[in-house]
């Protein structure tokens with residue numbers, strides 16, 4: 643199978659089709675992005691890389707980063723993490739407050755905003771310098787020391803982040819935030835701000851396709867049993883109220899972000915990153931979904 647040929651063809655087909663949806667505007671800095679950017683990179687566990695389009699253009703990975711903070715927190719504290727956050731799909735929007743009231747401030751899963759904020763609180767309780775430890779973990783996964791928080795995007799989100807402030811205060815009222823809310827929300831906004839390009843992003847997620855082991859360094863970032871669980875959570879919760887649709891159309895564990903990125907993995911094979919900033923109504927990249935659906939169909943590489 644000529645992977646580059648398939649990527650080039652599917653890329654050209656999707657690019658020739660319509661580009662529907664809107665760029666996320668509730669974070670002012672994200673609304674400045676050219677909506678027609680489109681990049682792809684697939685990195686395989688045998689070290690090969692296939693690219694198309696704007697694969698080297700950095701963008702804010704937003705919620706995709708929640709998988710990395712979750713991996714670190716799970717590696718640090720193990721099973722007790724599930725006392726603070728559940729593992730059920732929410733069927734609601736990523737920023738919903740609804741279920742928290744009837745579920746005693748325990749977020750449905752760690753990939754919705756409420757759950758990711760609790761994970762940031764766990765990291766704040768565990769580390770003396772959580773911001774530094776988190777970016778170090780992500781740099782080790784990426785095997786790239788230059789990956790960093792984007793201060794302008796974090797500040798931009800903070801200036802309009804009313805929902806997330808509501809969520810953290812509400813969580814705190816249930817006793818499910820143990821640290822200072824300013825410190826925790828700062829970590830959360832910084833986490834979401836991180837910039838990568840598709841090449842770096844697919845490379846960063848490769849450890850989840852490789853039983854938790856970083857390819858070049860050989861470091862075990864997460865043991866294989868926990869890696870499997872993170873992938874299960876991506877499969878069931880990575881696309882919020884569109885998780886079923888993504889499983890149905892693409893058939894891989896994955897995660898989206900409102901910057902227009904999507905990452906997906908095929909265990910023991912590859913990690914792929916797609917970026918196209920226009921989002922559908924559920925907040926997931928319109929072209930990203932289309933590309934992955936066609937790519938996994940043509941390569942017959944779904945997990946099902």
Ligand code: DON
Pocket residue numbers: 703704705706736737755799806834898899900901925926
């Ligand atoms: O908290 C927020 O709303 C954003 N920083 C992240 C949301 C996001 O990426 C949802 N994903 N599709």
